[in-house]
Amino acid sequence: MNQAGENSGAPGADLKRASDALSNAGHIVCFSGAGISAESGIATYRDPLTGIWAQHDPRTLETASTFRKNPQLVWGWYLWRRQQVVNAQPNAAHLAVSQLAATGRKVSVITQNVDDLHERVGSVGVLHLHGSLSTSKCFACHRLGTLPEHQMPIPSEGALIEPPRCGRCSGKLRPNVVWYGEDLPSGVWKSAIALVKSCDVLISVGTSGIVTPAADIPWLALSSGATVIHVNTEDVSTAEPNELMLIGKATEVLPKLFALVPRAEQPQ
Ligand code: BV8
Ligand code: ZN
Numbered sequence: 001m002n003q004a005g006e007n008s009g010a011p012g013a014d015l016k017r018a019s020d021a022l023s024n025a026g027h028i029v030c031f032s033g034a035g036i037s038a039e040s041g042i043a044t045y046r047d048p049l050t051g052i053w054a055q056h057d058p059r060t061l062e063t064a065s066t067f068r069k070n071p072q073l074v075w076g077w078y079l080w081r082r083q084q085v086v087n088a089q090p091n092a093a094h095l096a097v098s099q100l101a102a103t104g105r106k107v108s109v110i111t112q113n114v115d116d117l118h119e120r121v122g123s124v125g126v127l128h129l130h131g132s133l134s135t136s137k138c139f140a141c142h143r144l145g146t147l148p149e150h151q152m153p154i155p156s157e158g159a160l161i162e163p164p165r166c167g168r169c170s171g172k173l174r175p176n177v178v179w180y181g182e183d184l185p186s187g188v189w190k191s192a193i194a195l196v197k198s199c200d201v202l203i204s205v206g207t208s209g210i211v212t213p214a215a216d217i218p219w220l221a222l223s224s225g226a227t228v229i230h231v232n233t234e235d236v237s238t239a240e241p242n243e244l245m246l247i248g249k250a251t252e253v254l255p256k257l258f259a260l261v262p263r264a265e266q267p268q
Contacts (some may be wrong), residue, residue, distance in 0.1 A: 035206020
């Protein structure tokens with residue numbers, strides 16, 4: 001594998017191939033997971049020491065059935081996570097992605113993340129496959145709601161906070177995220193698939209590729225003829241012919257990679 005991070009020195013073979021693929025691309029998809037926000041201090045899910053799942057069993061907090069049983073625990077935990085995002089800053093990786101479009105190429109951002117760090121550095125049209133911590137919705141009638149910022153700050157990660165009520169049917173508000181066993185928002189999923197099938201290069205940043213159907217996206221890109229560039233601190237590639245693996249931190253690899261990509265001759 002090619003170390004393209006801080007100790008790579010001369011660009012590795014995959015770094016050169018990756019910059020060549022991007023330089024010849026008209027449409028680039030950036031597909032991100034929790035790893036792109038890790039260096040902003042937002043916990044990933046499966047990192048053994050710092051991952052959310054190291055402290056919590058996802059089955060107890062990221063499902064509708066738990067919300068039914070203990071809405072205060074789930075609502076409090078999500079408000080606490082929202083607070084982590086509000087206190088976090090986008091990092092050099094989010095910034096690099098937002099600046100890639102300035103090379104005159106079409107750049108689409110598809111994220112599994114529920115934070116808004118891509119948007120906070122200017123990325124537009126971000127597709128959130130798993131929803132967002134920025135809004136809520138009614139558990140009963142699904143009407144969209146806002147977040148009662150007045151309920152923050154949350155005293156502790158396990159604080160029990162009563163969810164507010166829906167203005168239309170007085171059902172409980174829930175986080176506007178996709179829980180396990182729930183379908184992804186169909187319009188978002190369809191748009192994402194169309195972009196992945198039509199891109200020249202897909203950069204998959206900071207994802208362990210465990211959660212489906214999102215995890216199928218890099219392989220759909222490959223089967224549609226695109227080059228896939230993985231950026232991760234661990235090796236997640238399957239060594240397909242058009243699959244490149246850049247091992248390193250997103251905040252180091254992405255700026256280094258994109259600095260090698262000149263302006264497009266035919267701006268998109
Ligand atoms: C669905 C929102 C149809 C909530 C999330 C059995 C029963 C029922 C369902 C299933 C089943 N088996 C499988 C399923 C399907 C299930 C699933 O995939 N389960 C997993 C656990 C196996 N999926 C679903 O249920 C989906 N819906 O399939 O609908 C259906 C309907 C009914 C019944 C069946 C099917 C819905 C899934 C959405 C779940 N919601 N988030 C919340 O956040 O609270 S998922 C959540 O986890 C994230 O959104 C994200 O998608 C995922 C985390 O993955 P990653 O982003 O990859 O993060 P992770 O920590 O894993 O990895 C971080 C990576 O970054 C690592 O590789 C690390 O090395 C790297 N990294 C770390 N630091 C850096 C770095 N890289 C670069 N730089 C760094 N600095
Ligand atoms: Zn309602």
